[in-house]
Amino acid sequence: MVSLLQLFWSFFKIGTFTLGGGYAMIPLMEKELVDRHHWLTGEEFMDIIALSQTMPGIFAANMAVHVGWRLRGVPGAVFSIIGNILVPILIILALAMGLHYLQGNAVVEAIFKGVRPVVVALIAAPVFRMAKTAKISRYNFWIPVMAALLIWLLGISPIWVILAAGTGGFIYGKYLEKKEVQP
Amino acid sequence: MIFWKLFYTFCKIGIFNFGGGYAMIALIQNEVVEKNGWMTMAEFTDIVATSQITPGPIGINVATYAGYTSVVNAGYDPLWGVVGAFLASFSVILLPFLLMLIVSRFLLKFKNHPMVKTVLSVLKLTVVGLIAAAAVLLVSPDTFGTFSESPLQLFLSIGLFATAFFASLKWKTNPILLIVLAGVIGFVVYYGIG
Numbered sequence: 001m002v003s004l005l006q007l008f009w010s011f012f013k014i015g016t017f018t019l020g021g022g023y024a025m026i027p028l029m030e031k032e033l034v035d036r037h038h039w040l041t042g043e044e045f046m047d048i049i050a051l052s053q054t055m056p057g058i059f060a061a062n063m064a065v066h067v068g069w070r071l072r073g074v075p076g077a078v079f080s081i082i083g084n085i086l087v088p089i090l091i092i093l094a095l096a097m098g099l100h101y102l103q104g105n106a107v108v109e110a111i112f113k114g115v116r117p118v119v120v121a122l123i124a125a126p127v128f129r130m131a132k133t134a135k136i137s138r139y140n141f142w143i144p145v146m147a148a149l150l151i152w153l154l155g156i157s158p159i160w161v162i163l164a165a166g167t168g169g170f171i172y173g174k175y176l177e178k179k180e181v182q183p
Numbered sequence: 184m185i186f187w188k189l190f191y192t193f194c195k196i197g198i199f200n201f202g203g204g205y206a207m208i209a210l211i212q213n214e215v216v217e218k219n220g221w222m223t224m225a226e227f228t229d230i231v232a233t234s235q236i237t238p239g240p241i242g243i244n245v246a247t248y249a250g251y252t253s254v255v256n257a258g259y260d261p262l263w264g265v266v267g268a269f270l271a272s273f274s275v276i277l278l279p280f281l282l283m284l285i286v287s288r289f290l291l292k293f294k295n296h297p298m299v300k301t302v303l304s305v306l307k308l309t310v311v312g313l314i315a316a317a318a319v320l321l322v323s324p325d326t327f328g329t330f331s332e333s334p335l336q337l338f339l340s341i342g343l344f345a346t347a348f349f350a351s352l353k354w355k356t357n358p359i360l361l362i363v364l365a366g367v368i369g370f371v372v373y374y375g376i377g
Contacts (some may be wrong), residue, residue: 060243152316
């Protein structure tokens with residue numbers, strides 16, 4: 001049986017040594033969980049990726065919870081998720097404290113003045129990348145446009161927009177979609 | 184009581200996040216900047232930048248840093264800020280963690296269910312709009328500077344924005360590289376020359 005410490009250590013490595021967010025962890029996860037320890041087959045691994053993307057929350061954390069649960073139940077899930085986020089939390093916390101202490105420092109302010117517009121660009125760019133994967137067409141482009149306008153111009157909370165979209169999707173799937181498939 | 188509000192807000196952000204790190208950035212921005220006013224747009228942008236160049240899931244990093252900043256900005260001691268940081272990261276994973284434990288039992292049935300697929304395809308479309316709104320809202324004097332204050336900063340900001348946008352979209356340039364380069368340019372121009 002897989003020990004809790006082993007699970008913790010594997011996810012510790014995955015979380016600590018990946019730069020670039022959750023999806024960047026996939027190759028290292030595959031190496032650890034599939035190739036090295038043979039805890040999962042390649043196919044199981046792909047299924048778990050799909051599930052973790054489907055579920056709300058944070059992708060890497062969802063992966064850790066499912067794999068940990070699968071191998072060692074609820075304690076396994078707890079050890080995996082803590083292993084995955086422990087070092088990242090400590091690093092970002094140290095930076096938060098340091099940068100807050102340095103607030104108003106001319107060097108730090110100069111650096112961030114250069115960085116800020118780039119951050120805006122890095123948030124704008126995925127809109128166009130994701131538009132492709134979300135399969136935007138002339139029939140459904142009104143959905144993202146309306147979502148953006150409701151949030152931007154009317155100040156409606158994105159959470160309400162997501163709730164409305166989820167409900168709309170449910171109603172569409174239940175009552176409308178079937179009729180289109182079977183004419 | 185800011186700690187209770189922090190807990191509640193980040194629980195909400197966690198459970199309503201469909202669509203990865205950028206969607207979560209959009210949700211956090213809306214809650215901590217627009218709705219609760221816990222920090223300025225510039226502070227939030229700095230948090231996102233820092234979160235992208237350190238290891239770990241971006242959503243966790245932004246939540247931790249935002250938790251710290253919100254509490255310290257409310258006038259508390261930095262030690263309480265540490266409590267806020269842990270509280271925010273705990274809250275953001277709490278509900279998805281519980282949901283994941285429940286759903287894990289029905290793994291394959293669940294993800295291939297046609298209803299789940301339909302709802303998710305609509306949510307994916309919505310999330311595109313959500314991130315677009317966040318990007319538009321982030322274009323402000325806070326992040327780009329103003330013409331009256333410093334024309335140099337405004338023009339350089341627009342140039343950096345366009346370059347990073349193009350590089351990210353066309354060449355898939357690593358975001359860490361873009362942030363570090365922009366930091367160097369910022370340092371040279373605003374501190375070295377200015």
